[in-house]
Amino acid sequence: MHLGIIIYSQSGNTREVAAKLKEKLISSGHRVDLEEITINGKTPAQTGQFELTAKPDPGDYDAVVFGSPVQAFNLNPVMRRYLEQLPGLKGKKAACFITKHLPVKWSGGTQAVNKIQKACESKGADFKGAEIIIWSAGQKQDNIDQAVKKLVALF
Numbered sequence: 001m002h003l004g005i006i007i008y009s010q011s012g013n014t015r016e017v018a019a020k021l022k023e024k025l026i027s028s029g030h031r032v033d034l035e036e037i038t039i040n041g042k043t044p045a046q047t048g049q050f051e052l053t054a055k056p057d058p059g060d061y062d063a064v065v066f067g068s069p070v071q072a073f074n075l076n077p078v079m080r081r082y083l084e085q086l087p088g089l090k091g092k093k094a095a096c097f098i099t100k101h102l103p104v105k106w107s108g109g110t111q112a113v114n115k116i117q118k119a120c121e122s123k124g125a126d127f128k129g130a131e132i133i134i135w136s137a138g139q140k141q142d143n144i145d146q147a148v149k150k151l152v153a154l155f
């Protein structure tokens with residue numbers, strides 16, 4: 001399967017998970033491209049105060065995994081903007097992962113997943129699942145490995 005991992009990462013955490021996911025998907029026999037959404041404007045991005053300078057096209061892929069941080073108890077505004085212009089995903093599988101700092105409920109993880117899932121389904125994708133990685137939690141590396149394993153198992 002040809003998979004695209006499409007991410008936004010401001011400080012590198014989401015990129016780190018994406019690189020690991022790419023490596024494991026390739027070991028499972030998939031062809032994988034990792035693409036990043038980029039912006040101009042200051043970070044952290046504030047809604048209405050940045051432009052997307054790279055908008056990866058999911059069109060080539062059989063399946064797409066979106067990766068994004070939480071920002072201000074919600075999906076990062078860069079990924080939100082990207083999803084607004086998402087083309088049709090009919091016939092594609094989709095999944096996502098979220099990185100966040102706070103190890104407590106109601107701090108944006110589920111909210112972020114819901115936004116990505118809704119956007120994917122509204123474009124016709126078959127949404128297979130999501131993982132949330134809490135950066136401040138103990139055993140972070142194990143948590144990343146577990147999340148990556150579960151994501152790989154979706155495809």
Ligand SMILES: Cc1cc2nc3c(=O)[nH]c(=O)nc-3n(C[C@H](O)[C@H](O)[C@H](O)COP(=O)(O)O)c2cc1C
Binds near residue numbers: 012068071072100103
């Ligand atoms: C401006 C800002 C707001 C944030 N808000 C939240 C938040 O509401 N909840 C949370 O759990 N983490 C929050 N974080 C932490 C990031 O989600 C976390 O560090 C994430 O892994 C960063 O991913 P990145 O390195 O790929 O940019 C915030 C970070 C920044 C910079």
